[in-house]
Amino acid sequence: QEAKKLRFSAVFSEQDIRAQMMQKLAASVADFAKLELYYGGNLFKQTTEIIAIQRGNLEMGNVAPQDIATQIKEFSILTSAYLFRDADHLNSFFNSDAGAEMVALAEDKLGIHILGPTYFGTRQVGLRIDKEIRTPEDMSGVKLRMPGGDAWQFLGKALGANPTPMAYAEVYTGLQTGAIDGQDNPLPNVQNMKFYEVMDQIVMTSHLVGYDLLVISAKVWKGFTEEQRTAFQAAATEAIAWSTQQHLAREQELVGFFKDQGLAINTPDVEAFRSYAQKMYLDSAFSADWPEGMLDRINAL
Amino acid sequence: MDPFTASVLSIVLLALLGLPVGHAMIASSILYLLLSGSDMGTAAEQLLNGMFSSYILLAVPLFILAAELMNAGNMTLRLLAFCNAFIGRFPGGLALVNVAQSIIFAGMSGSAIADAAGSGKMMQRMMTEGGKYPPAFAAALTASTAVIGPIIPPSIPMVIYALVSDASIGYLFLAGVVPGLLMGLVQVVIILVTARRRNFPVEPPVPLRALPRITFNAVPALMMPVVLLGGIYGGATTPTEAAAVAALYALLVSALLYRSVTLKSAYGSVLSSARTTASIGMLIAGSLVFNYVVTVENIPATLSAWLSGFDLSPVVFLLIVNAILLVLGCLLEGTTILLVIVPVFIPTAQALGIDMVHFGIVCVVNIMLGLITPPYGLLLFVMTSISGCKLSQIIREVLPFLVALLVALLLITLVPDLSLWLPRLFGYNG
Amino acid sequence: MLAVMFAAFIVQVAFRYLLNLPSGGASELTTIMWVWLVLWGAAFVLREREEIRFDFLISMVGPRLRRVMTILACAALLFLYGVSLPAAFDFVTFMKIQDTSYLDLRFDLVYSIYILFAVAILVRYAWLLWRALRGAPPEVARGPGEEAP
Numbered sequence: 105q106e107a108k109k110l111r112f113s114a115v116f117s118e119q120d121i122r123a124q125m126m127q128k129l130a131a132s133v134a135d136f137a138k139l140e141l142y143y144g145g146n147l148f149k150q151t152t153e154i155i156a157i158q159r160g161n162l163e164m165g166n167v168a169p170q171d172i173a174t175q176i177k178e179f180s181i182l183t184s185a186y187l188f189r190d191a192d193h194l195n196s197f198f199n200s201d202a203g204a205e206m207v208a209l210a211e212d213k214l215g216i217h218i219l220g221p222t223y224f225g226t227r228q229v230g231l232r233i234d235k236e237i238r239t240p241e242d243m244s245g246v247k248l249r250m251p252g253g254d255a256w257q258f259l260g261k262a263l264g265a266n267p268t269p270m271a272y273a274e275v276y277t278g279l280q281t282g283a284i285d286g287q288d289n290p291l292p293n294v295q296n297m298k299f300y301e302v303m304d305q306i307v308m309t310s311h312l313v314g315y316d317l318l319v320i321s322a323k324v325w326k327g328f329t330e331e332q333r334t335a336f337q338a339a340a341t342e343a344i345a346w347s348t349q350q351h352l353a354r355e356q357e358l359v360g361f362f363k364d365q366g367l368a369i370n371t372p373d374v375e376a377f378r379s380y381a382q383k384m385y386l387d388s389a390f391s392a393d394w395p396e397g398m399l400d401r402i403n404a405l
Numbered sequence: 406m407d408p409f410t411a412s413v414l415s416i417v418l419l420a421l422l423g424l425p426v427g428h429a430m431i432a433s434s435i436l437y438l439l440l441s442g443s444d445m446g447t448a449a450e451q452l453l454n455g456m457f458s459s460y461i462l463l464a465v466p467l468f469i470l471a472a473e474l475m476n477a478g479n480m481t482l483r484l485l486a487f488c489n490a491f492i493g494r495f496p497g498g499l500a501l502v503n504v505a506q507s508i509i510f511a512g513m514s515g516s517a518i519a520d521a522a523g524s525g526k527m528m529q530r531m532m533t534e535g536g537k538y539p540p541a542f543a544a545a546l547t548a549s550t551a552v553i554g555p556i557i558p559p560s561i562p563m564v565i566y567a568l569v570s571d572a573s574i575g576y577l578f579l580a581g582v583v584p585g586l587l588m589g590l591v592q593v594v595i596i597l598v599t600a601r602r603r604n605f606p607v608e609p610p611v612p613l614r615a616l617p618r619i620t621f622n623a624v625p626a627l628m629m630p631v632v633l634l635g636g637i638y639g640g641a642t643t644p645t646e647a648a649a650v651a652a653l654y655a656l657l658v659s660a661l662l663y664r665s666v667t668l669k670s671a672y673g674s675v676l677s678s679a680r681t682t683a684s685i686g687m688l689i690a691g692s693l694v695f696n697y698v699v700t701v702e703n704i705p706a707t708l709s710a711w712l713s714g715f716d717l718s719p720v721v722f723l724l725i726v727n728a729i730l731l732v733l734g735c736l737l738e739g740t741t742i743l744l745v746i747v748p749v750f751i752p753t754a755q756a757l758g759i760d761m762v763h764f765g766i767v768c769v770v771n772i773m774l775g776l777i778t779p780p781y782g783l784l785l786f787v788m789t790s791i792s793g794c795k796l797s798q799i800i801r802e803v804l805p806f807l808v809a810l811l812v813a814l815l816l817i818t819l820v821p822d823l824s825l826w827l828p829r830l831f832g833y834n835g
Numbered sequence: 836m837l838a839v840m841f842a843a844f845i846v847q848v849a850f851r852y853l854l855n856l857p858s859g860g861a862s863e864l865t866t867i868m869w870v871w872l873v874l875w876g877a878a879f880v881l882r883e884r885e886e887i888r889f890d891f892l893i894s895m896v897g898p899r900l901r902r903v904m905t906i907l908a909c910a911a912l913l914f915l916y917g918v919s920l921p922a923a924f925d926f927v928t929f930m931k932i933q934d935t936s937y938l939d940l941r942f943d944l945v946y947s948i949y950i951l952f953a954v955a956i957l958v959r960y961a962w963l964l965w966r967a968l969r970g971a972p973p974e975v976a977r978g979p980g981e982e983a984p
């Protein structure tokens with residue numbers, strides 16, 4: 105029997121750790137599925153992958169939970185800040201009953217099967233000013249660059265800052281000239297984009313555990329035999345776990361690197377930030393579509 | 406024949422038959438989808454999503470509008486008077502004015518076509534009045550000086566390169582300044598040599614007391630680059646917004662200060678830039694659709710694997726890329742090359758440790774030269790229609806300039822510092 | 836209409852800069868305008884001579900051959916755009932399941948310009964084909980040396 109051809113599209117580049125993750129997965133399932141890997145958003149642009157899967161033009165993708173939330177409002181909870189504490193908490197959610205409910209929702213409504221969350225780093229606040237930050241109140245008046253879009257700008261407010269939108273490519277210059285006081289990104293991005301050269305300190309707010317979802321078309325998934333599904337899921341879980349470990353190790357290593365570069369690494373009162381942010385989300389329209397009781401179930405995990 | 410080969414042949418064939426290039430690319434991509442049994446809605450999907458998600462491309466119509474408003478508002482005319490007052494008195498004076506004007510105008514327009522069609526038209530008229538210069542020489546000169554436009558910032562091709570390479574637009578813009586000046590310099594050398602040999606006229610010197618008034622008149626136009634670049638590097642605007650500010654500035658100066666723009670002529674400018682935008686936009690749209698075909702066939706990976714198989718040194722790689730781009734530049738349009746061909750080289754260039762900003766300058770200079778390389782050179786076509794000369798005459802006159810510019814390209818390729826010196830001064834660490 | 840679109844375009848971006856409005860709505864509107872401007876312009880406003888084309892070959896050959904070339908080009912375009920129209924329509928209508936992120940416009944409406952564009956191009960090339968078949972000189976070609984408008 106011929107191996108099934110599966111086209112995979114992702115925004116990350118061929119040099120990304122997750123590209124290696126996909127190569128590992130491709131190797132493990134090679135006897136019944138032939139993965140064709142496309143990176144850099146070349147095949148399908150960011151945010152358009154789900155529709156491509158729904159229309160049968162793509163079989164697999166690495167999609168942001170935000171993109172699922174545009175079609176399933178309930179998913180917006182999984183994009184909020186201070187929801188997951190760390191990569192472990194993220195994984196245990198997707199292994200829990202609550203996680204299974206969300207996965208089933210995506211399968212029913214969108215026709216995509218979620219294989220697992222692909223962690224890519226936790227967002228931390230980086231500042232060019234040496235003000236001491238303990239609580240959200242200390243962030244008051246700080247011009248914090250956040251990605252464009254209502255949800256991101258709201259997140260900036262939920263950190264107590266003055267959010268400013270700015271294109272990612274312009275952030276370095278913005279920090280240099282003082283157009284912004286800070287930015288929020290996972291540490292590997294801070295290193296790639298050389299932001300650390302124009303920053304004074306990193307505040308380890310850990311406000312958003314960054315992840316995408318590795319998904320496969322439900323139609324293709326159901327077309328597999330039971331045995332194939334088990335093998336595919338096991339291979340995906342293993343590759344994802346490897347990639348997560350790589351990312352965590354990299355972040356650990358970068359803390360040391362940034363210290364060597366003369367940056368102050370400060371850990372604020374994360375609990376104060378967490379309760380401030382969760383309260384703001386609950387009081388806002390953003391939580392209107394959240395499934396009843398889901399927040400408590402996730403917090404309890 | 407496999408679907409990919411069929412679709413490539415179809416593009417060439419349809420383009421040769423005279424179909425607009427954008428339509429030829431869209432139609433041929435549909436042919437690919439049809440032959441490979443894929444969803445033909447993908448053509449619409451790629452075109453729409455591609456254009457919708459490329460916020461950066463919004464700078465293109467705005468820069469076109471800025472150039473158009475400057476022409477309508479006599480800003481360009483005043484700049485010409487300014488240049489003429491200072492350098493018209495040297496041998497080949499008006500020809501030198503043409504170069505100087507292109508360098509200054511380059512700081513405002515983002516497109517070589519806009520440059521040639523706008524200020525070029527005026528230059529052509531001034532140079533050929535009373536039989537001062539042979540029309541074909543004037544046309545060839547105007548075409549070859551116009552290529553400086555997108556090398557000196559701002560620049561539409563560099564915005565598009567930033568899109569495919571993730572290099573910073575701000576640093577790309579800075580990196581273009583020295584290479585752009587170098588290209589102007591080699592043109593000046595050619596003009597001085599030709600002026601002596603063919604006895605070109607000298608302009609009557611402008612009286613000294615007229616200089617302050619002419620300079621004063623040109624100040625708002627001369628301030629444009631300062632406003633733009635200051636805005637970008639001062640952190641006040643992003644390059645996309647700077648394009649809008651440029652258009653607004655041109656409108657305000659023309660309307661309030663020069664009082665030379667009426668509502669009607671402003672409307673005319675908007676309309677004519679909308680037309681230019683649509684025709685360039687169709688080319689971009691076609692490239693976006695065809696890009697899908699190229700990607701799904703894994704052409705970039707195949708090509709870059711093929712290239713990396715040779716174990717090339719960075720210099721040899723750059724020279725090969727130059728050769729390929731120059732040949733393609735004779736056949737294809739610049740935007741297409743940037744969107745479809747250049748991404749093929751980027752992974753290899755990165756692997757070889759070539760700086761992405763330097764690489765961008767090399768590619769853009771190459772593509773600009775493609776605009777004046779026969780047989781397919783958009784600027785040559787534009788100048789043919791403006792001057793009324795035969796294409797073959799213009800090609801003969803353009804050759805010395807082309808050779809000189811190729812020498813400049815070689816220097817820019819081999820000496821990365823020419824491009825990277827200025828960005829590094831502003832904090833670039835590549 | 837084109838002018839209005841363009842003006843809105845400028846005003847939006849200018850506004851964003853001058854008032855520092857972090858409004859995603861404005862940038863979304865300009866993006867929509869850009870898509871519409873290009874497709875609308877290409878379909879209804881651009882004249883044959885304004886389009887970017889490779890007219891080197893067609894300007895070298897005689898009028899008879901030029902007519903044949905035009906007929907072939909038009910026929911190929913009509914066939915390919917025509918055969919893909921149902922699929923394009925299917926894609927555009929499918930997009931109704933998504934709204935744009937700021938203005939909450941339905942994507943099928945935003946993208947409907949493609950259908951308009953495709954139909955207008957089909958009509959236009961059918962007309963060009965008809966003219967070429969009847970022996971009228973093709974406007975598609977503009978020889979070098981002819982005065983631009």
Ligand code: NA
Binds near residue numbers: 506507524547550551
């Ligand atoms: Na010029």
Ligand code: NA
Binds near residue numbers: 511514516553554558
């Ligand atoms: Na320029």
